[in-house]
Amino acid sequence: MPSSSRVAIIGAGNVGATAAYALMLRGLFAEIVIIDRDADRAAAEATDIADANAVARPARIWAGDYSDVKDADVLVLTAGAATHGDETRTSIAAKSAAIVRGCVQEAMGAGFDGVLVVSSNPVDAMVQVAQATSGLPPERVIGTGTLLDSNRFRKRVADQLSVAPGAVEALVLGEHGDSEVVAYSTVRIGGVALDAFLGEQAFNRLEIAHDVMRAGYTINHGKGYTSFGVASAIVRICEAIHRDERVVLPVATRLSGQFGIDDLYLSLPCLIGAAGVLRVLIPDLSADERAALLASADALRETLADLE
Incomplete structure (x- = not known):
């Protein structure tokens, strides 16, 4: 190195x-x-x-x-x-x-x-x-995977709850694209699960998930390209590598059996340091989210098959 x-x-x-x-x-x-x-x-x-x-x-x-x-x-x-x-x-x-x-x-x-x-x-x-x-x-x-999508998810959850994005933990997993998995089971606000934090407060999960998935298209329509968000994701990964931070970020890595997925690059939370991905973590997802992650893997396999 x-x-x-x-x-x-x-x-x-x-x-x-x-x-x-x-x-x-x-x-x-x-x-x-x-x-x-x-x-x-x-x-x-x-x-x-x-x-x-x-x-x-x-x-x-x-x-x-x-x-x-x-x-x-x-x-x-x-x-x-x-x-x-x-x-x-x-x-x-x-x-x-x-x-x-x-x-x-x-x-x-x-x-x-x-x-x-x-x-x-x-x-x-x-x-x-x-x-x-x-x-x-x-x-x-x-x-860079779903790091940008996860940042968008955190921001939109924070806006809905009137808290700072830094107070929100939230992951988007799988493909960076139309099959991505907006994993509400991973949302925590100060360590508190979303449902417990909400109480009786209204919260539109489907609207936020759709907004997160479509954000890139919306930006593209307005200015013709995206740049700032993905550049920030690039910098964050570079920083984690350069400083050997050993921080957990949702990035695309080659899976080796996680959720039954093998030899395929998808985003899961990863421990990042100077040598790259040090460990791939397996979040506790709902049954629906697990199924959606497998569907995301299938969508990516189709893309790769077309390339071959």
């Missing part, structure tokens, strides 16, 4: 550039390198972020090439096909897979040996493609 404080980002689009900017603001890495097939775009984004860095913690930020990934602790892959309008994430899987395979082959050929974080859509399928292409141990190839 490399010891340098460097993060490399492949993809200078809206997500990659926003992630690079957010990483600069967090001051996590001494070096941030942005790589893109559009060298002019990468150079422009790197220069813009470097200019902003004048009022932040010192860091070296530049547009590089694949030779720069060899010394990176963390490699973030955001490159892939983009969705438009009501186009689903899975509908672009074949295009994204070709891009992801090419990027990962280049990175491994350059000698990368750190932790790979994938956010390319559809992320669960793409992180599976990335791991298979890279040959890295599964624990060192992580998808």
